[in-house]
Amino acid sequence: MLKIIFKKLIFIPIASFFVSSLAFIVVNLTPGDPVEVIAGGIATEETKQAIRVELGLDKSVTERYINYLTELLDGNLGSSFYNKIPVLDSINKYLFDTFELIIMSLFIAVVLGFFIGGLGAYFRGKLPDKLTNIILSVIQSVPDFFLGLLLIYFLFYKFELVPAPIGRIGLSDIPPEEISGGLLIDSMLAGNWETFKIGLKHALLPSVTLGIFYSSYFGRTARNVLGKSLNSKQVEFAKSLGLSKFRMFIYALVDARTPILTYVAILFAGLFGACAIIETVFAWNGIGQWAITKILMLDIPAIQGFILFAGLITLFTYTFLDILITYLDPRIRKKTL
């Protein structure tokens, strides 16, 4: 086991180097000139040149790349072109807001997806199976931001069940003292349950939107995996022993944990970028929304920092997943050894 873990971990430094290089290449080797945007249309050539020197854009790409890598080794991601705030500070500030959203959304997605998929697998071939299949197809075909807007219309405007989608808390509410940066975590740590409740209410719409949207993925996986294991030899054996239908279903669930875990991990890592638009719709003020504003402003260090950060999160999550799965599944463990 230790040998496997070591094998996986040794890959991380090399991969990190590739990820950081790719982050640099994507942002720096482009035909667009950020100086034009920063300076504005009416700026003179001298102003542009001054900005170029100030931001270090007058140097060659290789020089900038070496600079970027050495800075990176010191843990420095550079600072924003515009307000000079260090990129790492911004990422720190917004990270936990997004983290909270992702955790809530994933929870809803897993529970809902399992419910739908499980229903389909339990009644496979019968009417509920066909119905859940249609439901999943419908969910899969709605863009998440459109689903968010529909929920805003119905839950906020029509039935007035949730507060306005204008951020994490109401305009007149006082945010808790910052510890981690995540509103819910902070208010919990401070024991401020009033703010926690308000925050939870505001979190309802975006997390339900993402939860419903991604439940289709879990639903399909759950339906396929559970359906397969309910038809398998071991369940047939359990049936011949006279175990109840419910018991067999539980056994099938245990069998299905590897693909489900894989999906949770992939979605967790992917959502740091994928929830950007939903964050924008609900003014969530998380890392995704921050990234989009920065991209539209062509704030190169910030974009670079975000891409690097997202790449690294994916890298670490996948490595962790690999190790976890080899630990849980003896079949895979045998194969890798």
Place this chain on the structure above:
Amino acid sequence: MKKYINKINKNNLPVIVSTLILINFSFGAFLYNFTHDPYTTDIIQRLTPPGEGFIFGTDEVGFDIFSRTIVAGKIDLFISLSGTFAALIIGLPLGLMASDKTKNAERIMKVLDMFQAFPLLVLAIVIVTMWGNNIRNVIFAIILINVPRFTRLIRSEALTIRESRFIEVAIAMGASKTRIISKHLLPNILGTLLAQASITTAHSIVVVAALSFIGIGVVPPEASWGSMIRAGSQYMMTGQWWMSVFPGLAIFFSVLSFNTISQYILRKYEQI
């Protein structure tokens, strides 16, 4: 004509409906005789609810939503389809190359894996903003996102088929590499490939819409579903739902159609 109508049955009805929906959006600009031009605004009739005169209502500047929803399909579907097929054409040789059991093949896969570690939607946004805000770059972004997916799929499909007996026999009979690929390999993965292309197009429609939703890619006055939803998004809080809902439904039905077609293709090929 009657012969064809008789052929419609429970199994292919969804596919026929899907195809009709897609034709409606792709060629709608020529099929309909719009009472209101999609590119001129009616300043007096702003925010008109759907009903008499304007079937789908008008938006905040007085554009007719019905004609714009139909016209937007042309450009949105064009971008998604051309991006997907370009990605397929690039991914095919890459995937076939990567299905060799050589060191180079492994390297291709490693690089593609790394690439997939990035948040792809954000990457598309970065490409379109930094490379210039035009349709060509949106298509390019779609290609870039999807080439790794196609490569991976083609590789895994080709790997399974390469193991099979009939390929072994073909090699033993002295068939050339091109012959094996074109006569034995490609026909066998065609179904999966087309099904994947259909799903990818559906994905791409959403990506294109997401880009215009945040204000890049296809932007007004050019009509696109994403930018129309964006224009209506603030009004969802105040009750003028029609601005976002109709283009949103257009996306929904197009995506659903492509997904349905994909499922149909898969089923068809599994039967054979």
